[in-house]
């Protein structure tokens with residue numbers, strides 16, 4: 506069994522993978538002031554909650570898009586596992602052909618998601634990751650990573666609307682009953698929520714147009730579950746996509 510960790514700008518996703526089976530997926534907040542010990546205690550607690558003992562773990566792997574937190578988390582995992590932990594980055598084989606101006610610039614979460622997709626789903630494919638940012642990544646019919654888009658995440662969009670105006674309150678991110686809002690809060694919720702639904706559908710239409718073919722579409726990330734069911738495209742929800750990619754990369758490099 507391996508301990509797989511994905512450090513995002515809002516949350517650290519933690520999971521254990523045994524063979525092909527994802528045993529659990531949980532989230533801790535990404536907090537740059539937390540210490541190695543504090544993260545180690547959190548990881549130990551999560552493992553204990555799911556009845557996983559340290560002896561069952563063969564190793565660990567991390568993907569991070571938050572450099573200031575990467576080493577703190579890496580060292581905390583090494584403390585628990587008592588061995589070196591693999592970090593996605595230079596020198597780690599992913600098997601993915603990244604056709605970008607500078608492949609090193611691409612966020613490791615986007616690479617790892619794409620590795621899982623080419624392994625598990627028909628290509629060409631588009632991956633939507635709705636986290637702090639909403640990212641779209643496109644894999645072509647030859648399993649090349651060819652690019653995508655980076656969009657302000659739904660929480661960022663809502664919070665910026667609140668922060669940069671005098672009269673707009675902080676809102677939660679659920680779908681209001683009607684698209685045409687009758688009060689400030691419902692108007693904001695409609696704009697942010699249904700606006701993002703339209704954005705996803707619109708981007709997918711345009712991407713399929715540019716590619717000249719239909720794509721398999723897979724969505725992941727903390728906000729996907731709530732929003733994707735409202736989209737008109739056929740979209741597969743896969744909460745564990747990144748963990749699956751980490752497992753594949755771990756096996757390739759161990």
Ligand SMILES: Nc1ncnc2c1ncn2[C@@H]1O[C@H](COP(=O)(O)OP(=O)(O)O)[C@@H](O)[C@H]1O
Nearest residue numbers: 513514515516517635636637638660726727728
């Ligand atoms: N289980 C959940 N249910 C609803 N919203 C969630 C859940 N998990 C995360 N979120 C929301 O998703 C966003 C972060 O998504 P996540 O994929 O964890 O981000 P990142 O990878 O950027 O750290 C936040 O706005 C958070 O409030």
Ligand SMILES: CC(C)(COP(=O)(O)O)[C@@H](O)C(=O)NCCC(=O)O
Nearest residue numbers: 513514515570610611612636637638
């Ligand atoms: C685009 C991101 C900020 C998304 O991060 P997240 O929302 O998962 O926290 C991250 O993948 C990143 O920092 N990428 C580097 C730039 C790039 O991918 O081109």
Ligand SMILES: [K+]
Nearest residue numbers: 513614634636
């Ligand atoms: K992410």
